[in-house]
Amino acid sequence: MSKDLTGKTLGMIHAAVFTAVSLEPIAKEVMPEVSIMHAGDDTVQRDNMKAPIGTIPEVNFYKFATFARFFEDAGIDIIVLACSTFNQAVEFARPMIRIPMLQIDRPMMEKAVAAGNRIGLIGTLAMTMPSSQRLLLQCAAEAGKKIEVVPVLNEEAFKVLRSGNPAGHNAMLMEDIKRLSGEVDCIVLAQGSMAVLDKETANNPVPVYSSPRLAFQRARSMLEEM
Numbered sequence: 462m463s464k465d466l467t468g469k470t471l472g473m474i475h476a477a478v479f480t481a482v483s484l485e486p487i488a489k490e491v492m493p494e495v496s497i498m499h500a501g502d503d504t505v506q507r508d509n510m511k512a513p514i515g516t517i518p519e520v521n522f523y524k525f526a527t528f529a530r531f532f533e534d535a536g537i538d539i540i541v542l543a544c545s546t547f548n549q550a551v552e553f554a555r556p557m558i559r560i561p562m563l564q565i566d567r568p569m570m571e572k573a574v575a576a577g578n579r580i581g582l583i584g585t586l587a588m589t590m591p592s593s594q595r596l597l598l599q600c601a602a603e604a605g606k607k608i609e610v611v612p613v614l615n616e617e618a619f620k621v622l623r624s625g626n627p628a629g630h631n632a633m634l635m636e637d638i639k640r641l642s643g644e645v646d647c648i649v650l651a652q653g654s655m656a657v658l659d660k661e662t663a664n665n666p667v668p669v670y671s672s673p674r675l676a677f678q679r680a681r682s683m684l685e686e687m
Contacts, residue, residue, distance in 0.1 A: 464685040467494045471680060472537040474528045475501030476509060476521075476544035483654060484543055484673055491677040495684065498537060500528040509546050515591040517547045525550035529558045538687065539680055541565055545651055545672070546589045548596050561683055566593065568675040569649055570600040574608060576668055577646020582612045583637050584651030585619035585630075593651040611645050613637050622654075631658060642667045 471488065475481055478501035485497050505525075508518045525547070529540055540562040542551050548564040555562065570593075573580050580597065584590045594610050601608040615637055622630035634655065641648055647668040650658065655671055662669035 463681070465494060466492055466681070466684050469494075469538045469684050469687075470496040470498060470536065471684070472498045472500065472529075472532040472535075472540045473543045474525060474532075474540060475499060475505075476546060477501065477503050477506040480543055480653065483656075487656070487673045488677045488680075491674065492681045492684070495681075498532070498535070500532065502528075505544070505547070509588055510586075512588070514587050517549065517592075521547055522550045522553045526554040526557055529554050529560075529562065533558055533560050539563065539683055541676060541680055543653065545653065546586070546592050548592050563676060563680055563683070564596065565653060565676040566596055566649075566651075566672045567600065568679040569670045569672040570597045571604070572675060573597065573647050573649045573668075573670055574601045574604050574606055576670075578607070579609045579611060579645045581641040581645040581648035582610055582651060583615070583634065583641065583648060583655075584612070585615050585622070585634070585655070586652065587614055587616060589651050590614055593649070597649065611641065613641055627657070631661070634658060635661060638662060638665060638669060 481499045488497050502524055505521045512518050532540055543565050545566050548566055551562045551564050582593055590612055597610055618630045618633040642665055650671045653673050656673045659671055
């Protein structure tokens with residue numbers, strides 16, 4: 462039986478404020494009694510996108526640590542970094558922040574590492590792929606396991622989504638998932654926005670993991686253990 466978490470507060474830090482709209486409903490499904498607070502800065506995503514692939518502007522790590530400190534001072538119980546691209550910000554901020562922090566992709570990556578040795582990684586933003594692959598390999602190293610990552614980048618799907626055609630975006634990614642399923646033990650989806658495919662991938666021949674629900678389930682467990 463789940464512990465009642467009434468009075469607890471989860472803080473989400475976003476690289477772009479629009480992601481709060483899609484993530485809060487999932488968080489509330491998992492922990493309806495927990496208060497959800499948001500902090501975000503659209504310039505974080507803007508500057509991540511401007512930076513060379515595989516690099517993150519130092520100022521964005523500073524912004525995350527600043528938001529995290531504000532949340533700590535405000536009495537927030539746990540922080541979730543809701544961006545995959547600069548997930549390393551949690552690692553940089555950890556020595557400075559006393560409350561627990563969670564990268565939104567970490568539970569997904571750990572689940573994938575446990576599921577197989579050859580892992581597919583599908584993304585729609587080039588800037589996210591290096592960070593996602595780094596975290597996946599980091600989780601494997603922590604588990605004492607050697608894995609092979611098979612990356613698939615579909616930037617055209619992101620363009621289709623931004624043009625206002627989510628159905629087209631989803632169809633393109635499902636084609637990638639079907640093709641990759643014959644080559645890997647499991648698949649992880651690099652962007653939290655791809656969680657819209659959860660129902661479509663439920664009966665896929667190999668497991669397909671997206672991050673938001675797994676992250677909020679982990680956050681709930683962490684709150685229950687406090």
